[in-house]
Each structure stands twice: as structure tokens, then as C-alpha cells.
Amino acid sequence: MIIMRTDATEEDIQRVVGEIERSGLRADVSRGEFMTVIGPVGDERRLAFDHLATLPGVKEANMVETPYKLISREYARFFGEPGAHKTVTIGDVHLGNGEPVIIAGPCAVESRAQLMRIGEEVKRAGAHVLRGGVFKPRSSVHSFQGLGAAGTEGAEEALHWLRQAGDEYDMPVVTEVRGESMVELVARYVDIMHIGARNMYDQDLLVAVARQQKPVLLKRHFGASIEELLSFSEYIAAEGNKDIILCERGIVPMGKGRSFTRYTLDLAAVPVIHNETYLPVIVDPSHSTGRRDLIFSMSCAAVAAGADGLMIEAHYDPSEALVDGPQMVTPDELEEIIQACRRLHVLAKRT
Ligand code: PEP
Ligand code: MN
Secondary structure, eight states: OEEEOTTOOHHHHHHHHHHHHHTTOEEEEEEOSSOEEEEEESOGGGOOHHHHTTSTTEEEEOOSSOTTGGGBTTTGGGGTOOSSOOOEEETTEEESSSSOEEEEEOSBOOOHHHHHHHHHHHHHHTOSEEEOBSSOOOSOTTSOOOGGGGHHHHHHHHHHHHHHHHHHTTOOEEEEOOSGGGHHHHHHHOSEEEEOGGGTTOHHHHHHHHTTOSOEEEEOOTTOOHHHHHHHHHHHHTTTOOOEEEEEOOBOOOSSSOOSSSSBOOTTHHHHHHHHBSSOEEEOHHHHHOOGGGHHHHHHHHHHTTOSEEEEEBOSSGGGOSSOGGGOBOHHHHHHHHHHHHHHHHHHHHO
16 A cells, blocks of 8 residues: 655655566555545565655655555455364374463573473473473573584584473473584474574574474564564465464563563463464463563463463473573473463363
8 A cells, every 4th residue: 555645745655556567566646635546456576665664755655555464364265265273183192273372492402301300390380391401592602502503413412302292291392493414304303393582683593494394483573563473474485385383482671660570471472462363372481571479470461362372491300401491390390381381271162
């Protein structure tokens, strides 16, 4: 849609119409009392909206169609989708439109013994999927980067432990893929490929991961709007892979004073995303708050808001963890959270 300024001349209007027509589209000109609006009819991908916006007399030039058609609830009927809720199936786990699926485990895989013990304990607590980072995204190059930093051999060993722990305790496993060079290696070992918040905007990584044809967990960047999260998940869907799990993990806090939490958990994102797309959405209360004492309440709130699952960092002894100890819950705490969330889910469904 091209909105002309109130002082746009007939010549300005005709120039825009001409440019639209040269791109092979039709221009629908609507003249109001104060301004003229021009609607292009046809394949909008052929139009350079940024260029149209610079033409004389143009106030605004924007795409009318949603940038995330393939995953949109509204457009679902044009793409053969049921349009209700998508369930992403990972082995015996069904994520979406059912009981909340709990993904739990350490921030980072640190040793075989650590992972095996955590695997056993989170399974007993009621978790469905085991997580563990092999390639950690860190702000400082001087901090622990995950065992994947030790080269392919170190990465492969840690991925192998993750696979073993998942098989031993009958849980699918998920780990983060931090770059394109790691995609194939990670795909050999895990059931869900996780794209971290910092990489949400990396469209080449999104495409490479999508092509593995495995479920993808895409986290919202901490500075991204919901529209951007949905638009970038469209890169995965455009590769023919719609097994996408979206994850709200907190956005950058505002103001100058203390925020008291690591990020600001945007729980309204859950019903908003459900309204926009049929894809499932989960919430990560661990990275969003950074605080163990808030995981219970934020998990409950997320489930009450309709989250299809939770990703929670857990450790038998959080003080031992090399990364993110302050936000980790113990397996006993995890069990309490899971039970409360199950009860809440039943209640939320009933109402
Ligand atoms: C993680 O889940 O391990 C992680 C680093 O989270 P995020 O990408 O949301 O910061
Ligand atoms: Mn972490």
C-alpha cells in the first residue's frame, strides 16, 4: 500500500502508478478528500517498497500482505493447512495443543556423568525432552564456551553423551546450533535443532537448519518484535519444514535503573503468537528471568497464558554448574513446577 502525502501532485501519483505497472502489477488508485492511496495488485515480491518510499509525494510504502503467510493462521487455508493448532511430533512427544511439554536439563553439557545424572533426575521429575548446550553463545570469549569449543572431537563426544542420556532415559534431545558449519554434525545426534536468541536473524543458519528436516526450536531475539520472530520463522517454513517450535525467552528491559530480572518476559507474546500462527509456542522462564526463585511463578503464568511447553534449566547442584547456576532449579523443584503446570493446564482448558 502506498500512501501519498496530502501535498502530492498528480505527477507524483502517476510516477508511482508507472513504477508499479513497470514491475508487472496493476495499481488501484483511491482518491480521498485529503490524500490518495495506491494499492498494488499482484505479486508484491516484485516491488521495491523501500525505493517507492523515496519517491516524491510518497508518505509511506508498505507491503499489505503479511510477511509470514506460510505459517499464518489467516492464510492457512490457501496453503492446505488445517489452520487450528499444529502439533510437532518428536518421537513419542507431541508438542502443541495438549499437555505442556517440558524441556529440561543443564545450560551446558559439562561431563558425561553430569548429563547422565541430570537426565535421570529430570525424567523422574516429569520432563519430556532433555536439553544441554554443547556450543554456548557467550558474551565473553574468555568464559566457558561449551565442550563444542574443543573442536569437532570434543563436540562429537558431548553430542554423543546427549544422545546416550536421551536414549537411556527415553527422551528426545535438543541442543543449540550456533553456526552453519555445525549444522550437519548436530543433526546427526539430536531430535530438535535449537536456534538461539542471538541467531534468530541469521537467515542462512535458519535455512541450513530447516533443510535437515528435523523439528526446529526458534528462540525470539531479545530485541525482536513478534512480527520479526514470525517473519524469520517463515524462512524455515519456506524450506518445506513446518515443524517449528517458537520460544519466548525475554526481551531487553527498559529504563536506567535495576530491572531485577535478566530480561523482561513478554508473556502476552504467547496468546498473540497463537492468534497469528498455528505453530506451537513455548516459554523459557530460565533465561528470561535469570532467577531460580521466579521459575515456578513464571512457568505457571506461561501455562496459564496458553504456552504449549516450557524450557527450564535444571541441575542436581546448581552451584556446581559452570554456566547459569543462579537460574537453575533442582529436580525436586522441577517436579513441583511440572505438577502445578499440569493442574493449571487442565484448569485453563476447562475455562
Ligand atoms: C539457551 O537456551 O541455552 C540459551 C543460550 O538461550 P537464549 O538463546 O535464549 O539466550
Ligand atoms: Mn543457559
